[in-house]
Amino acid sequence: xxxxxxxxxxxxxxxxxxxxxxxxxxxxxxxxxxxxxxxxxxxxxxxxxxxxxxxxxxxxxxxxxxxxxxxxxxxxxxxxxxxxxxxxxxxxxxxxxxxxxxxxxxxxxxxxxxxxxxxxxxxxxxxxxxxxxxxxxxxxxxxxxxxxxxxxxxxxxxxxxxxxxxxxxxxxxxxxxxxxxxxxxxxxxxxxxxxxxxxxxxxxxxxxxxxxxxxxxxxxxxxxxxxxxxxxxxxxxxxxxxxxxxxxxxxxxxxxxxxxxxxxxxxxxxxxxxxxxxxxxxxxxxxxxxxxxxxxxxxxxxxxxxxxxxxxxxxxxxxxxxxxxxxxxxxxxxxxxxxxxxxxxxxxxxxxxxxxxxxxxxxxxxxxxxxxxxxxxxxxxxxxxxxxxxxxxxxxxxxxxxxxxxx
Numbered sequence: 526x527x528x529x530x531x532x533x534x535x536x537x538x539x540x541x542x543x544x545x546x547x548x549x550x551x552x553x554x555x556x557x558x559x560x561x562x563x564x565x566x567x568x569x570x571x572x573x574x575x576x577x578x579x580x581x582x583x584x585x586x587x588x589x590x591x592x593x594x595x596x597x598x599x600x601x602x603x604x605x606x607x608x609x610x611x612x613x614x615x616x617x618x619x620x621x622x623x624x625x626x627x628x629x630x631x632x633x634x635x636x637x638x639x640x641x642x643x644x645x646x647x648x649x650x651x652x653x654x655x656x657x658x659x660x661x662x663x664x665x666x667x668x669x670x671x672x673x674x675x676x677x678x679x680x681x682x683x684x685x686x687x688x689x690x691x692x693x694x695x696x697x698x699x700x701x702x703x704x705x706x707x708x709x710x711x712x713x714x715x716x717x718x719x720x721x722x723x724x725x726x727x728x729x730x731x732x733x734x735x736x737x738x739x740x741x742x743x744x745x746x747x748x749x750x751x752x753x754x755x756x757x758x759x760x761x762x763x764x765x766x767x768x769x770x771x772x773x774x775x776x777x778x779x780x781x782x783x784x785x786x787x788x789x790x791x792x793x794x795x796x797x798x799x800x801x802x803x804x805x806x807x808x809x810x811x812x813x814x815x816x817x818x819x820x821x822x823x824x825x826x827x828x829x830x831x832x833x834x835x836x837x838x839x840x841x842x843x844x845x846x847x848x849x850x851x852x853x854x855x856x857x858x859x860x861x862x863x864x865x866x867x868x869x870x871x872x873x874x875x876x877x878x879x880x881x882x883x884x885x886x887x888x889x890x891x892x893x894x895x896x897x898x899x900x901x902x903x904x905x906x907x908x909x910x911x912x913x914x915x916x917x918x919x920x921x922x923x924x925x926x927x928x929x930x931x932x
Contacts (some may be wrong), residue, residue, distance in 0.1 A: 552789035556672035791828035
């Protein structure tokens with residue numbers, strides 16, 4: 526049973542059949558995990574956790590949205606994991622973890638964990654992701670995993686084997702990821718093998734997986750219906766980016782499967798841009814996007830997802846990092862490699878010459894916060910010259926410099 530609500534968009538159901546194939550591309554939410562502290566507890570023992578009275582309305586609201594068909598306290602509790610004392614399972618896969626680790630505010634957390642199977646079950650029970658995500662945002666929840674999947678059951682516009690051979694393997698692409706780890710068939714797609722996939726990023730972090738879903742299911746003896754092709758593009762967001770994508774999902778007010786598809790395409794385009802090689806230009810960002818990729822992504826624009834909770838880089842944090850990680854090494858080098866340390870100081874001069882406007886702005890922000898005078902580019906050149914070897918100092922920068930504002 527499929528939901529008619531916007532939140533029910535795009536999950537490939539176990540009953541997905543031939544009649545649905547008029548839509549060859551379908552986006553879905555394939556994993557959703559959130560932690561929050563809205564529910565407050567009184568802990569008595571491992572088997573006795575009491576929900577505080579003022580939180581009862583919140584847990585009732587949560588279980589209603591999660592399609593519970595009875596009161597939450599009537600569900601069987603099982604032992605939790607990952608630091609959570611208990612877990613309640615709705616249906617077969619929908620899990621709510623209770624009384625978890627404390628957050629920075631000192632409150633015990635709760636967690637919703639919807640695997641791919643749970644996402645499908647949630648929608649089959651007429652659950653709405655729109656309602657669930659709206660509640661999580663109201664509760665200031667942190668989404669720790671949000672997977673978007675795009676299933677292509679045609680492969681006519683973009684064949685992932687050609688994508689690998691003509692674009693990914695020869696590095697004709699740009700990506701937010703620094704590596705790809707292909708799982709290649711022995712020779713060609715006609716052989717018998719367990720799978721084919723192109724993986725970007727590292728397990729447990731943000732990832733992009735492009736793989737042959739049909740081969741995967743065949744290897745697991747699962748039905749592939751009557752699809753001759755089944756390719757999947759799976760974007761896994763973790764940490765702060767998961768929270769950002771959760772908020773973007775709601776902001777976009779998805780009203781149809783087409784809206785959802787385009788939203789997922791924007792996300793995919795944001796992490797992978799397939800290019801036409803230009804041998805006359807070493808900057809891949811200036812290479813033109815392959816027409817095939819633009820057509821497959823339905824002419825959408827890139828959606829850049831930032832880390833919602835990425836800490837700001839400051840001079841103060843860098844100072845503490847050096848104290849914590851570098852001081853002892855410098856002491857050892859002082860006793861054994863004094864000339865090496867002197868060379869490092871001279872090298873700072875050359876690094877100052879390479880400063881960008883962003884680097885200088887970071888330095889000046891710290892100076893101003895400590896009541897010190899900011900440095901302009903001319904003063905920066907003088908400092909760089911003072912640290913360079915004497916033969917490199919240009920005469921125009923050889924005057925004495927006052928350092929007290931730069932310490």
